[in-house]
Amino acid sequence: MKHRRETNQIIAHVTKLSEMAIDRGDYVLSQEEQGRVDQLVEMRLRGVPLQQVLGEVDFLDLKLRLTKDVLIPRQETEILAERIIESIDPGEGKVALDLCTGSGCIGLAVKKAFPQLKVILSDISPMAADIAKGNAELNGLDVEVLVAHLFEELGEVKIDYLFCNPPYIPAHEFAMLDKSVKDHEPSIALLGGSDGLMFYRMIEEDAKNCLNQNAQCFFEIGYNQGEGVKEVFSGAAWTNQRVYPDYASHDRFFFLEFSSLPGVK
Ligand code: GLN
Numbered sequence: 299m300k301h302r303r304e305t306n307q308i309i310a311h312v313t314k315l316s317e318m319a320i321d322r323g324d325y326v327l328s329q330e331e332q333g334r335v336d337q338l339v340e341m342r343l344r345g346v347p348l349q350q351v352l353g354e355v356d357f358l359d360l361k362l363r364l365t366k367d368v369l370i371p372r373q374e375t376e377i378l379a380e381r382i383i384e385s386i387d388p389g390e391g392k393v394a395l396d397l398c399t400g401s402g403c404i405g406l407a408v409k410k411a412f413p414q415l416k417v418i419l420s421d422i423s424p425m426a427a428d429i430a431k432g433n434a435e436l437n438g439l440d441v442e443v444l445v446a447h448l449f450e451e452l453g454e455v456k457i458d459y460l461f462c463n464p465p466y467i468p469a470h471e472f473a474m475l476d477k478s479v480k481d482h483e484p485s486i487a488l489l490g491g492s493d494g495l496m497f498y499r500m501i502e503e504d505a506k507n508c509l510n511q512n513a514q515c516f517f518e519i520g521y522n523q524g525e526g527v528k529e530v531f532s533g534a535a536w537t538n539q540r541v542y543p544d545y546a547s548h549d550r551f552f553f554l555e556f557s558s559l560p561g562v563k
Contacts, residue, residue: 304342304348305335305339306320306321307348307352308335308338308339308342308351308352309327309331309335311338311352311354312327312331312334312335312338313325313327313331338351338352345477345478345481345482346478346482347370347478347482347483349364349370350364350365350366350370350482353365355370355371355401357371357375357376357379357401357403357406357407358376358379358380358407358410359407359410360403360406360407360410360433360437361436361437362401362402362403362406362433362436362437363401363429363432363433363436364401364429365425365429366482366483366484367423367425367426367429367484368400368401368423368425368426368429368430368484368487369400369401369463369483369484369487369488370401370483371400371401371403374518374544374550375403375404375463375518376403376407377544377545377550377551378404378461378463378516378518378550378551379403379404379407379408379461380407381516381542381551381553382404382408382459382461382516383407383408383411383412385514385516385553386408386412386459386514388412388414388415388458388459390414391416392415392416392458392459393415393416393417393418393455393456393457393458393459394408394409394415394416394417394418394457394458394459394460394461395417395418395420395449395452395457395459395460395461395508396408396417396418396419396420396461396462397420397448397449397460397461397462397464397501398420398421398422398462398463398464398465398487398497399419399420399421399426399427399430399443400421400426400429400430400463400487401426401429401430401433402419402429402430402431402433402434402441402443403433404461404463405417405418405419405430405441405461406419406430406433406434406437406439406441408459408461409434409439409440409441410437410439413439415459416442417439417441417442418441418442418443418444418452418455418457419431419434419441419442419443419444420443420444420445420446420448420451420452421444421445421446422445422446422447422448422486423445423484423486423487424445426487427443427444427445430443431443448500448501448504449504449505449507449508452508455508456508456509456510457505457508457509457510457513458509458510458512458513458514459513459514459515459516460501460505460509460513460514460515460516461515461516461517462497462501462515462516462517462518463517463518464490464497464498464501464517464518465486465487465488465489465490465497466488466490466494466495466497466498466518466519466520466523467488467489467490467494467520468490468491468492468493468494468520469489469491469492470492471494472485472488472489475488490520493526494520494523494526495523495526495527495530498517498519498523498526498527498530498531499530502530502531502533502536505556506535506556506558509556509558510556511556511557511558512555512556512557513555513556514553514554514555515553515554515555515556516551516552516553517551517552517553518550518551518552519541519549519550519551519552520549521544521546521548521549521550522548522549523549523552524541524549524552527541527552528541528552531552531554534557535556535557535558536554536555536556536557537554537555537556537557538553538554538555539552539553539554540552540553540554
């Protein structure tokens with residue numbers, strides 16, 4: 299059943315017809331279409347994730363292109379973007395930064411919900427930044443895209459909303475990941491150092507110089523990292539730390555604010 303469904307998705311993608319039309323089974327593929335379908339089915343049979351085979355994915359109400367250079371946006375990350383959209387109320391002149399943007403999914407979903415908000419997408423990978431830029435254009439969204447290590451290219455800009463789904467898989471858990479993830483998704487987007495918390499630590503350190511007073515921060519985290527990230531962000535500059543679960547009741551989201559008390563860094 300899964301194979302049939304995926305084959306239909308591939309045929310629908312190649313022919314630009316709806317899956318329902320394909321399901322009716324009365325469409326005859328041209329030779330060229332058949333060749334393309336065979337090629338994509340063969341990729342899928344080699345274990346390439348369906349989203350990479352199709353080269354695109356739906357994320358909330360966005361259509362996003364992707365390649366093997368970016369993480370495939372997950373359902374959990376859709377929840378994160380929805381929570382951000384529910385939680386913020388950006389006034390005039392506010393700036394949001396989506397760090398480790400990958401496909402651009404989080405920042406673009408927020409930009410779509412708040413067209414007036416200035417949104418910056420940033421990734422250390424030039425390939426990812428290219429994809430994010432293409433996705434912004436594809437969805438008619440006007441954002442700034444940076445190739446940068448964390449906050450390095452921001453200049454004088456101060457951030458009011460920080461979104462980040464950093465690489466958070468601990469090195470020793472990498473081998474246990476699903477084969478389709480291990481073999482086909484970029485390890486640079488997955489690996490978060492020996493305990494998976496490396497990027498949260500770097501962000502905690504560097505963010506303080508780049509955030510505005512009362513900036514709101516929204517992170518995705520690993521399934522057992524709630525206590526760990528609370529510890530990382532336990533300094534006096536941070537307030538209102540909250541860990542939320544995903545639908546599987548695992549730690550998945552970490553939200554907090556930057557208070558920057560005078561004299562406290
Ligand atoms: N922001 C992207 C996503 O959530 C990519 C995250 C990453 O590369 N770690 O899917």
